[in-house]
Amino acid sequence: MPTSRTALPAPPTAWPARGRHTGTDAADVVLDTLKRLKAGQILDDYLELPGTGEGGADGSGGHRVFEARWRVDGTVTVRARLELAPASDGGQEWLLVAEAERHWDHAWPSPATMFWPDTPDSAWDHDTTTGLRLRDINPLPDDDKAVRRLLRDAGRSDWGIHVVVHEAHTTDERGRVPLARHLPPGLRHRVVEHRAAPQQLRVVNWALRPLDVEVPRGGAVVLPGSPAPTGYDDREFSVRAVFLDGSAPAELVAAVTAYAALDRPLPEDADRALTALHEQWHLLTLEEELDRQRRLVAMYAEALDAMTKSRDLYREAAEAAHQALAALREAGGADGGPRILPVPAPASPLQHLTKTLERFRVRGPRPAPVTETAREEDSR
Structure with missing residues (x-):
């Protein structure tokens, strides 16, 4: 598996995530969501930093920064900062870092849903490394070379949590339920689910060989990422059987949750964003x-x-x-x-x-x- 680089681990109070909005109205979507949640008293307050919206006549270009503050468990304050920037190949990339006053609990609401609408037809939930959806099932391509390229990129990801699930047999509608629906709210927008068809097991494991992991037949594995978190052991994050019958895959959910709890270095951009959250915070009570x-x-x-x-x-x-x-x-x-x-x-x-x-x-x-x-x- 990939070796860990020297970097500071993510603070246990922080929640970092990154993605891509494929449309051109990302800032408008964010503002509409913030206004609606503040009116509903879900947010305490929000703010768009002045002078950050230059660059696009339609409001979509340029660098935009938003801050929001809310409370969880009644008294625990969460502060979050969302950055929007134009993507090189269209759309806009977003980077979100939230931090609570105590250790993060994945049972809390996802910070992503404080800035983005939690609806299935939204265009904001695309992984920046692979371009795949964060809240849906992503079938692997039919071409073997495309499978290798995709899993290679997923294995190098330093942001999302990538999970590969193998279907032991062709599933019906009950087996087409995304893993994200069974995850705690704080993990639903950080996980990318890859689905391998029954006949793809061999090519998948061949593609995963550089990572020193493999998918059991009819099972799943949580990829180590790059760099791998301290304490990652592929045997602990490999699930022998996943029953795709609509029931909650409890063992796989436990593996993903345990992986999220490991000490994983902050990506470089997340480190910068967390520093900005600490040193450039404007939304003061x-x-x-x-x-x-x-x-x-x-x-x-x-x-x-x-x-x-x-x-x-x-x-x-x-x-x-x-x-x-x-x-x-x-x-x-x-x-x-x-x-x-x-x-x-x-x-x-x-x-x-x-x-x-x-x-x-x-x-x-x-x-x-x-x-x-x-x-x-x-x-x-």
Whole structure:
């Protein structure tokens, strides 16, 4: 199986996902969903960040960023950030990172359904690696080479959870129920289900050989992904039999849920998005805004205290320098020694202030500039 690269694991409080909207109205769909859920009091609030919608006359182009906040289990706050960007081959790609105040519970509502409509005819639920649907069954292609290419790409995916299910025999309508319908809500939009026809078992296992996994006849396997999570063992994530009779595949659901709980490195883009969620969050409550202002006041008070101490030190250093200079001049004039050149003045306290404030650069109002009158008062 693929070896794990060195990267930070996803925090247990985070929920990352990525996909593609195949239409051109992605931003409008998101805004309609946010408005509807806020009106229904499912969301506490939402926000589209200003200045992020440039690039398309129809509103579909450019980079768009949305924030939303809601509560689960009554009191646990979830914050989420959705980014939209044009895809190179049409449509728009979306990247969603949500974070809760405690460890993520997959029984909570999916953050995807806070931005996208949870309807079967929506165009937003396509996997970016393979282009396949996230909430549906994806039959493997008939061509053997196409099967190998598809499973190779699925095995290299660092985002979604890819599951390969083999049909031991041709199924009826009862066996055409997607795995996503049986998964906890928090996993339904992160799993790609590949279905192999009865005669495709050999080509499927041949294609999966580079991953060191195989599908049992009539069973399923959760692919390791790239890089593989810490603790992945293909024997633990291989299911011997999946009964495609409409009943819940309990063993396969348990395997997917256990896989999602493994320590898996954050993809590079998810790491960046999570950092933006932490450092560039705008959707603050009144209490959070007050707390932010208190921190700013404390920082500026500390900076002012450092400036005052710096000014006092400057004054003491200046007085000592002048005393030493006077003593040297008196000594030089008395014994006819060499002429004493003026001693340069020590650095201005404004330089100390600038260096001090640089340590406390935060978003928010800046301190008023020091005027010439203030400089005169400091020099007295």
